Amino acid sequence: MDISSRAAPADGGRASARPLIVITMRFSVLVAQRESWAIGRGRSEADYRRTLFDDERLALHHFLFENLTLPSLAAQVPAPSEEFVRLYVITSSELPPRHLSALEQACARHRWVRIVRVPPDARSVAHGDHIRDFLAEAGHGEGTYAHVRLDDDDALSSDFLSRIAAFATPGNVGACVSLARGYLLSFDSGRRRLTQVVDYRLPMAAQGLAHLGAYKDRAPVGKPANVYGLGHHLRVDTKVPVILDSRAPAFIRTNHEGSDVQFGGRKSFPAGEPVDPRDLLTLFPSLANLAGGAAS
Template identity: 25%
Template sequence: MQVIGLCRFSYPAIGGFQVEHDSIEARIAYLYAEARLEERFRLFETLALPCLREQTDQDFDLIVVIGNSLPPHHEDRLRALVADMPQVQIRKEPPRKQREVMKEILNQARRDPKQPCLQFRHDDDDAISVDFVERLRATVTDCRGLFRNHKTAAVDFNKGFVAEVSADGISATEVFRPFYVAALGMYVRGGCPLTIMNFAHERIPRFMPAVSISDAPMWVRSHNGSNDSRQKPVKAIEVEPLTPAQEGEFEARFAIRRDHVASVFSSS
């Protein structure tokens, strides 16, 4: 069964952001500001990509969506970061309505629309467990009796970490958050044009059956200076520096390595 992931890398969509801008030009200027993009690249390199590179099941596709106005030197840097990942396709799009363009991209990525597929979203500043794709497939197999009776169904791995990363390393705290973006998958029946982007992630169980799994941390949500969802006043989440044992867990489960984080974030 084809597994398709979708990652938006500073794509200047019309809508789809909690922070509003007066014009698409203002949104592009905000997204492509050098300091902001530098932070996004560092998070992408240290959090979002290593866990995909080390998936125990390598049979998946990842579409990285960028704006067709992304400056060439940034596009070159992005392509260099994923050059060793055959699963990755970079898709350039002009500014369009967020859900419209993402639904279109996901449906075009289906190699055989008559066959069922699995879909997930992957934010460019988050990580998923290295066994996410494997466990997503296994859950669908375990629940085949339920899933075959529905056009769509969700698989929600709802335990993870909130983390902050810097030149000093990694600080984090474990949290329980159902139907977060990371490690949330969706089954789509063959012939069905619905996609994971048809639904707000926190509302997805209103529209389909969902299987929730809480046995192990399956994602890392980074808190950083450019989180769209945290540009407005929100409750702070306290994090603590990882212990050596936790650093080992982050490396084993998410391929996040303290030395790599410190090196990338300390570079000029």
């Protein structure tokens, strides 16, 4: 269920010279196929539900979403507009009420955000339907688009969407784009402050991985370009061509006690060179919200 039914003004069906961007973010989604997520693997249904909706875990994810992730999208240059950008925040229909209320309040500030609540008996998330909904609502007759994945505790650089849009040309339809250079942010969950930021590079990283598609008559041409439909992000190059660009930083990945990678059993990352968070504020202005406890 969307938090808003506001529709962007239609352009009479004309082609759009500007690619459309659909961003999908999962925020504590409870689905029948729990093995699809690191947090659900090897757990009973009751344990999966209890862990997913743990109050402390949800409070931490909301803090990062509201202070790092969502502001990083709002800070895009040019600024997001509901005519060309749509963020779908996918959550569970059983998300505890106070956490749902906090999520709705954060998202209501931005006309380009929608919340979709998924029932617990759903086997998967209908990403293709969400893409179709936005293409129809945006009102452009034909053009190209990108479907971007992003976690609720990570961030994108302020030029990220413009960089992805530059690759969303007719000749690249069907390919993925991986802006593979970024930063790994270690986060102290108790103090709600970052402790260190280091250089980080990972081809086909999940943060901001995008799949490019085309649309005509306000609908996808063929099967919607769904980045999640390609399977594990580190193996998308076995399914489609991948455009790899590591020339400039494009994302921040957080590592903390509640990270999905921690549930997946990974406790460390390849070490990179430490950087001063203050040097990153131009590309990542929302980093200022976390920098009070940064190590010198």
